[in-house]
Amino acid sequence: MRQKQKQLEYERLVLVYSDELFRYALWLCRDKSMAEDLVQESCMRAWKSFDKLRETTSSKAWLMTILRNEHARQYARYRPDMVDLDLDMLSLRDADNDTTPEAFALKLALNELANEYKEPLLLQVIGGLSCEEIASVCNISKSATMTRLFRAKQKLREVLQPADEQESTK
Template sequence: MDPEFFEQLAMPLFDQLYNFAHWLTGDRTDAEDLVQETYAKALKGFRSFQQGTNLRAWMYRILRNTFHTSRTGLAAQNTSSLEEEEAQGNAVTAHTVTPELLLLQQEDQQTVLKALAALPVPYREIILLCEVEELSYREIAQVLDVPIGTVMSRLSRARTALRQPQKTNPLGRPIDARTL
């Protein structure tokens, strides 16, 4: 297929794909690399795309698969340095109304980011695809290559995990609820 046709169809998805990649990787540079690699793979495999099917789900699937096989995938997501955590905790937004409001917003944002980061990757992706990227259950099922029932089940478990207080071991590290 024509690369210009691919560009016309795929480029409007760039911001959405970048946002999802940033949520997955937690790093702007890694997210940019992931999206760039996603577009390169999609362009290369565009002949296999069937016109009339869901391009958005196809692109998300490529991004997700690329993430899982990349250096920033599952293994890298299980580690973080204290310096990175401190830097994230000290980030200050330039737009402020009052110092109190800024502090409250920052605490809320950090709480959400920590809760998402504590989720296992399959739960984090399902929350992001549903709540942030607003994909339908059918689109999520296509992206993850699972039945819709699995999407609903994982989404339910992910939401339950987000509602529960974070349990930690004596070293302060999160405890995986599935091992209890």
């Protein structure tokens, strides 16, 4: 009975966060099939250590951390040719694929962000993680997380806001 309850709880957990795990994996890998493999491998590792999960309230950050660590393990073994990520792939619904000039500019601006700023921002926006959860996933302090989020948003604002608007807000 205990094993069945554990399995049901695990399946519920994975079902709830599978889309967010895939989007994060896709951002990390920049390849759909590798992202799928990464999520699958991460889920297997999560199952093996599911008993170690103490609080279900931190399960999202726990899964993201497993995925991030598994990516680091795989990346150490395999270094693919880097290609630019088509940020349209990050959307779960076709209706979200915005082709307006503003959306295109945002995608370009996101691609220009350094990874130290982009990763926390995407974990917040795509993954819906809190500052504490992002800090845990990225293995940085909460204050460093908040600083990186602030700087990421500031850099996006600088790139996306017309020069005349920037002058009026100073």
